[in-house]
Amino acid sequence: MSIQIGQRIPEVVLQYIDDRGIHKIDTPSLFGGRKCVLFAVPGAFTPTCSERHLPGFIAHAGEFRARGITLICMAVNDPFVMQAWGKAHQVPPDILLLADGNADLTRALGMEMDASGYGMGLRSRRFALYAEDGVVKGLWVEAPGEFRVSSAEHVLSQLPA
Template structure:
């Protein structure tokens, strides 16, 4: 069943790049005890993700933090090297670029789709959510291919 408002995030291990290389991070550690704006994209360096989705969160980072968001996290079914390179290329600043390399977290939330026909394999649907201490308090889940409700401005207006 697809994740919904009021659900606790499923446990999984994600990856991110650190100064010492790729590092594992548990969902519990990433989202526990704080308010986090999470947004997911189908793929780093893809057109809508690079031109609209990530830039919108970069532009609204200070406004999100002013409304009590402790951290902003970008997630994609990619590897941590790609996520780090994309963040650097986009000047993502304090946005935490996190990889779900085997789509375990994405699948546990039932927000995956199969883009094998386009040579991309399993990917995450585009979404944004506000998470309070590991529990979803806002969710903006796009239909596959859409970019109507998961933008930073929509999430900002919900806080």
């Protein structure tokens, strides 16, 4: 069963790379005491993720920032792939690209999907969630093959002003 509104984000450790190297971060530290939008993509460098999903959040980053919301992008990829994807798309430093390499958070959220038919193995479903202090306040999960409700524009329209 997938995570529901009102539930706390499960405790797992994720990775990211910045100018100082590889870092591990646990979800209580990541989500605690702040408002965040976590959007997950099936894979870095995949078509919809690279052409529409990530670019939408980049384009609207200032609107999220103005509302005091931290943006976090996650994929079941390694931190090196996420770093390269960020550089390729000129992701601003205030959008955190997290690697869920073993799908620990993806599974804990109940958002895993089997993409082995495409040679991609276990991946995350495409979704976005809004959390305050680690508690899910909004959740938008895409139907297979769709990209509508987890877009930056839709998520912004659903958030409190």
